[in-house]
Amino acid sequence: MDGLRMATAPLVEVDDLTVRFVTREATVHAVNGVSLTIRPGETLCILGESGSGKSVTLRALMRLLPPDRTFITGAIKVDGRDVLAMDRRALGEYRGGLASMIFQEPMTALDPVYTINQQISETIIRHNGGTKAQARARALELFDLVKIPSPERRLDAYPHELSGGLRQRAMIAMALSCGPRLLLADEPTTALDATVQIQVLILLRRLQKDLGMATIFVTHDLGVAAEIADRVAVMYAGRIVEEGSVAEVLANPQHPYTRGLLGSTVHGQPRDQDIKAIPGSPPDLRRLPSGCAFGPRCSQAMVACRTIVPEPRHPAPGRMARCLRVEA
Amino acid sequence: MGHPTLTHADDADPRDRGGTAQPLLIARDLRKHFQVKGGPASLFGAGRAAVRAVDGVSFTLFKGETLGIVGESGCGKSTLARLLLHLIVPDAGELIFDGDTVAAPDGITVRALRQQVQMVFQDSYSSLNPRMPVQDSVAFGPYVQGRSQAEARDIARDILVKVGLNPALFGPRYPHELSGGQKQRVNIARALAINPRMVILDEAVSALDKSIEAQVLNLLRQLKRSFNLTYVFISHDLNVVQYISDRVLVMYLGHVVELGPVDAIFERPLHPYTVALLGSRPSMDPAHRIDEPPLNGDPPSPINPPSGCRFRTRCAHAEAVCAETVPVLGAWLDCGSHVAACHIQTPGSGHSQATTQGMA
């Protein structure tokens, strides 16, 4: 698999991305030097907790951050195109056409005053042209693709008339309507019930394989990452601290944070023992500690960790960890 | 069967009546329906739909145990939590707390109940008053229960230490200055400040990051031991419920579908819904992914649920009898019993797979 990775050109290249939110009161360093490459057809899971910068990274890829107080440096290239340099017209074609996004809460992501058909057709016509009838036929195809029962009836429903799982499927259908090559998913199953979540995960996995899309999936749930990802990037305080194939990262984590995350995830621990929790809380992004951001909470911190921000180290091909204790 | 986590210290609590043999809480046939505002048809007297949120729930809670309640949206577990405290008044059914019937003339008043039972809410932005410093929020409970302001403040400070927050540092803070985990500790402190015997935890760790969730779970276990508490732990996260509970109650659309010791439920689930629920947990091993979802479709709405067994519309084993008769939970004798409300489990029910002998 690694040889294959080297051969094909990357679809997404993020190079040293930094995102800062500047307000009168403080500057929030949300993303601090993130670099990623994603091959066509590959699924990358960005794993992190709140404040890790995972959602901000995703939104930067779609240029969805508020322009007046956001400062972005670095480079984002999707299919060779410079996303940060796109003007409004180019962005309009990019969003929904080349790259599409699905969100955590479909109730707020869908417009409540239009039917699903109207919203999907609008996207289709905007990107591909055609008549309303053609767009509706395409929408029906998509509903079949995402396995929505009674698709005719559901097309003409309003978002609030659908249940949570169906709404999420409708949003996926809308995102896929113009054949994007890149799908961005921001915790799309977090708000769903367990039995619905597994259905949507399996659906996404199947769709991604059948349509050959690259996917970036943001989640805080290790189980979800195990189910859906090819590769995993663990984020903490705006940096990627570990990266590798999902099997390797879950079986053999290199970074103390990843280890801590695995150890503290409740999954079959003996009932009479405390869970090995990571002490403390994530850092305040307005005032990042110097050196390694995880240092204050790390059981293996050394003196050097307080001053040096660890560079990415590669203990094995295809693996990366930002930790001074990891052999390069 | 014994109670693995029950301590002997109950005889030290002067409020205890009846000792360990008497259950702390008995819920009998609790029912709560919410009227849905009718459409145009209701103007002409047509029947109004009702959300049958909790529809005949019975269970027993023993002293010193942790009862986990699991279910998906629409199952009624949050409504049930509020019924236990009479924050929502049940339409029918009764609650018996340590031998006294709640809100009955010869029983225990709701106000007195609330001195012994408290609730920890989900850490939403609205679980703490944004205009009140944290120590005032925590001190409010004891103050309302009759303590003076100074006493209440002292209690608040004391409790904050016990949940791991430095009162000098965190007391004067406002909720918006605290992280999710810290806010949840405050929520727990608020519940414990009143010195209850039973705590209902309604999705208390669901909104927290996994690493913080672990901290709070450890804290909850430790507090249970120190304060000799009984927990009702409501969650949709099966892994957490498995870790923290002694017994588990599974709900579906307002009914209890299975009840039993935690290991029995997780290793030998009886009800098809429980089987599906357990099978929906994402596997942690990328080499062994789930290929087919155990259930298709969404949980139906609790408005006008299916007749008979409410799960029959999604059940692979559904037969004619399932639409006609509502399955009964089955007699259970003590906290070791494992029962399910399913015709397959009820001998002589008419289901083709029903056993002919009773269950152990």
Added chain:
Amino acid sequence: MSQTSATAQAASNWEADALPATKVRSYWQSVGYRLRHDPVTLVFGAVVLAVILAAIFAPWIAPMDPYKDSVIGRLKPFGWRGHLLGTDELGRDMLSRLIHGGRISLMMGLVPVLVATIVGGILGVVAGFGGRAVNTAIMRTMDVFYAFPSVLLAVAISGAMGGGIGNGMLALSLVFTPAICRVAETATAQVRNLDFIEAARASGAGTFTIIRHHVLGNVLGPVFIYSSSLVSVSILLASGLSFLGLGVKPPEPDWGLMLSTLRQSIYVNPLVCAVPGIAIFITSICFNLVSDGIRAAMDVRM
């Protein structure tokens, strides 16, 4: 117990390094901070303050006697014989009358809003927290008053009671109460459904205790913002009432009344006649802008 305190101590150590980086600030402190750094609001706030102070210290500030008339010095232009803003149709000094007039105009502007806030606020909270019957009774009554255009209602009530300052203020209070009541009721209804209210109920608190400790603090904000925006309207309406003769009686100086009496003289000396109108305009706008600034400052969400 030692096990508990040891664990708690260990736990506390975890929390010690987890404090937010920014200074500790209460909500009102944050509001103050934002206001202090908002130049527009500060400037207009200074103007408002100047107007209020001038009104309070009128007898000491006014250069001349506002009642002293003069037959020859009528409707003289700016600067004539020391009259900085000229003279009115009876020869009285405009500037002095303006400053003295500010007292009544401001009083008739601020007092009704204050009264309406208290009365409307209480009614709104009761309606928001009471049952459906109480809510319907209060809110539908308010709706009846709300249905009338405010100017019409003010004139009708004031006229029916015979005019005068007191009746004018009462009329304006009645005009503003329904609007404030509605804002208070909405805010209360929103707060009522939040989790911490349920937690307070679960603690055993009664309704009044909950209102006193939990509801009022959260309702005060929106009500205050809305009331502050009503002050400018109130000044305008009060001037209108005086203009129509339903407020102050001559020879008392009052901006609205001055506008009315100067109306005929507009062809003789238009600038002087415009002065009371400009005073009303400036005061009203400044209150409006300050209220906007307060609203922006109070919208603190961290």
